[in-house]
Amino acid sequence: FPNRLKEKINIVPSGDKYFCEVNPELIAEAGLYEIELVAKNSDGALIGNANRQFVVIDRDKEKSNPAANPEQLNRLAAQTAEFGGKAIVPQDLGPLLDDYINNPPMTKIEIPMKWQLGGTFWDAAGFLMGFVTLLSIEWVLRKKWGLV
Numbered sequence: 001f002p003n004r005l006k007e008k009i010n011i012v013p014s015g016d017k018y019f020c021e022v023n024p025e026l027i028a029e030a031g032l033y034e035i036e037l038v039a040k041n042s043d044g045a046l047i048g049n050a051n052r053q054f055v056v057i058d059r060d061k062e063k064s065n066p067a068a069n070p071e072q073l074n075r076l077a078a079q080t081a082e083f084g085g086k087a088i089v090p091q092d093l094g095p096l097l098d099d100y101i102n103n104p105p106m107t108k109i110e111i112p113m114k115w116q117l118g119g120t121f122w123d124a125a126g127f128l129m130g131f132v133t134l135l136s137i138e139w140v141l142r143k144k145w146g147l148v
Helices: 070-079 090-102 121-145
Strands: 012-014 017-019 031-040 046-056
Touching: none
Parallel strands: none
Antiparallel strands: 012 017, 031 046
């Protein structure tokens, strides 16, 4: 195994042939593997042994072409240009990072606020004065009409 672990795998008879099944997790990592077969008879005496190597290939499509594609990078930069995207060469990365550290971009975040009654002191005071005024008028009218 690539991580140098050893694992015992049992081989069982199946008709006139022998069969073994390897847990897929044991060979999940890409790399060079070696399998060693040791045959013993029923009393434990060694009949023989053999070694074979096999390779598990990493078929990740993103890793299939490790070279940078400048045309694709320019297209991505053009698509994100309205948000500040731009294509740069590796030599310009250092000064660009220094510029970001010295002058961080300021972002303006607008938070929508809805008006609510009593949200400020003057709103609450106006509501309270209006409510007290209405109750006072109602009380005065009921007193005048003799309903109190």
